[in-house]
Amino acid sequence: MTEVSSLTGRLLVATPALADPNFDRAVVLLLDHDEEGSLGVVLNRPTPVGVADILQPWAELAGEPGVVFQGGPVSLDSALGVAVVPGEAGEHAEGPTGDGADTGGDGPLGWRRVHGAIGLVDLEAPPELLSAELGSLRIFAGYAGWGPGQLEEELAEGAWYVVESEPGDVSSPAPEQLWRAVLRRQRNELAMVATYPDDPSLN
Template identity: 85%
Template sequence: MSGMTEVSSLTGRLLVATPALADPNFDRAVVLLLDHDEEGSLGVVLNRPTPVDVDDILEGWGDLAGEPGVVFQGGPVSLDSALGVGVVPGGALGEAAPLGWRRVHGAIGLVDLEAPPELLASALGSLRIFAGYAGWGPGQLEEELVDGAWYVVESEPGDVSCPSPERLWREVLRRQRSELAMVATYPDDPSLN
């Protein structure tokens, strides 16, 4: 087996934690992959709201952040850094990307939080602010996929700004046209079965 296996990019896809995933950081996590190649992977956990208001750490961005207007914990890495993920409706259609926004996948992109918020206000359909991110080294995510730690499914722009993040794990699984829809009914505590 050669060391240079071709990595088909999962950028823009969702990683949905399987009930088998033991890492408490990712219990029932739904991760949006922002970058995935042979160098490794980077994503943000979409369903971990914190009690911190966006405006408390990023003045001016709070008005643009959807409900709940709090910072989300994007993952265990670099918790002191903020990352903005924004959906630009029509951004998928090949229109020029607005200043301060870089397409990741379709209408989903990264927001430059150094830019003035009003620059993006009219273009953004939704915005979510994340503290920290989830990262994997080269080949690490592929190993976890082989081990059955994650389901890989298509993302939808609404996943980024789901107003009830505590339901996202089930909602994403439920919309799958496969046996994954059944996993959505998995009890929070399997010992209750």
């Protein structure tokens, strides 16, 4: 049985060659990737809709800008919460959790680890369960999905660069700069791609 090497927790960065307007200059955090397909959220598509407008209880936990992000073209009427829990990437969390509960290294209740300190938030849970633990929260409307083998085909076609994520990517205060910022920090020829013009025909 051929096993798909999991890219969960990595970033897909759209190459300039990717023609799909849904993913132009997109930076996608992969939340799930296996032989059954892939699911992720686009980190750099803020909408004008405030978190307070649709999920008031979570608004004060959402990082700047406090808006809902369009996570992708699938299920735009559903919301996903992605949050970083400081100290969950293998470091020790600062101080006790305060409630004496031993989370066994799985992070706080209402949060499910995806990769390192990054995890999914149960938006049905009371926010106060998590408020002391979360470093940053971002709310996404919709997600990006790929069927079995579909992402592998796109990777083979050169549609995406695959790079390591950093916890700060989820909560970047300047999401419109994220595509260039992620490429610029790569220690190879990808750093050059960051200088690619928005419209190559103007070059």
